Amino acid sequence: QKEVEQNSGPLSVPEGAIASLNCTYSDRGSQSFFWYRQYSGKSPELIMSIYSNGDKEDGRFTAQLNKASQYVSLLIRDSQPSDSATYLCAVKGVGSWGKLQFGAGTQVVVTP
Amino acid sequence: GAVVSQHPSWVICKSGTSVKIECRSLDFQATTMFWYRQFPKQSLMLMATSNEGSKATYEQGVEKDKFLINHASLTLSTLTVTSAHPEDSSFYICSARDRVSYEQYFGPGTRLTVT
Numbered sequence: 450q451k452e453v454e455q456n457s458g459p460l461s462v463p464e465g466a467i468a469s470l471n472c473t474y475s476d477r478g479s480q481s482f483f484w485y486r487q488y489s490g491k492s493p494e495l496i497m498s499i500y501s502n503g504d505k506e507d508g509r510f511t512a513q514l515n516k517a518s519q520y521v522s523l524l525i526r527d528s529q530p531s532d533s534a535t536y537l538c539a540v541k542g543v544g545s546w547g548k549l550q551f552g553a554g555t556q557v558v559v560t561p
Numbered sequence: 562g563a564v565v566s567q568h569p570s571w572v573i574c575k576s577g578t579s580v581k582i583e584c585r586s587l588d589f590q591a592t593t594m595f596w597y598r599q600f601p602k603q604s605l606m607l608m609a610t611s612n613e614g615s616k617a618t619y620e621q622g623v624e625k626d627k628f629l630i631n632h633a634s635l636t637l638s639t640l641t642v643t644s645a646h647p648e649d650s651s652f653y654i655c656s657a658r659d660r661v662s663y664e665q666y667f668g669p670g671t672r673l674t675v676t
Contacts, residue, residue, distance in 0.1 A: 481663075483664075483665075493667045494667065495664065495666060537605070548595070548610060552604070554604055
């Protein structure tokens, strides 16, 4: 079983709609969760971090965390063509000295 | 803030030569830096964890004598690919963990091509 799982996509989203990305993780003791955006040929860029159960909003992005279900999600509202990228879910486990476990990423394609 | 630089951004070298890649945290201190490799259409693969002033910790399957890592200061880590071969051609990305916020920020990556 992979430690961090994401649907690979591609997730096709009409411009202006909401993109919903999901991520599950296996380490129940994980405390820190991150979403990165990676454009093709570029390195990942941190867009959201979340540490507590519930929702965290930052502009058009909302991260949701449910530790009981071992589930973290990312919503992108009012999707724009510039949001087309691969979104990586990353989880920091207990005692991992900061090592992040990455999911394989979900490719999002926003269509005009 | 939270800028990480890498140099060079791309490099082409001949098989058998060595290549050094630098990773710098420009506006924060990083006691820990991480080195990743990414092949086309694949996810990031952690190669090693670099702690300032101590030996790097390598992931299983990564040859420590081939990928030399030095983390001499709180803002600089280097990765040297020794005796490079074409199969080492990849996108190498470092990330630095802010010693205050513990968040990790990625450098822009170095594209290595070994001919």
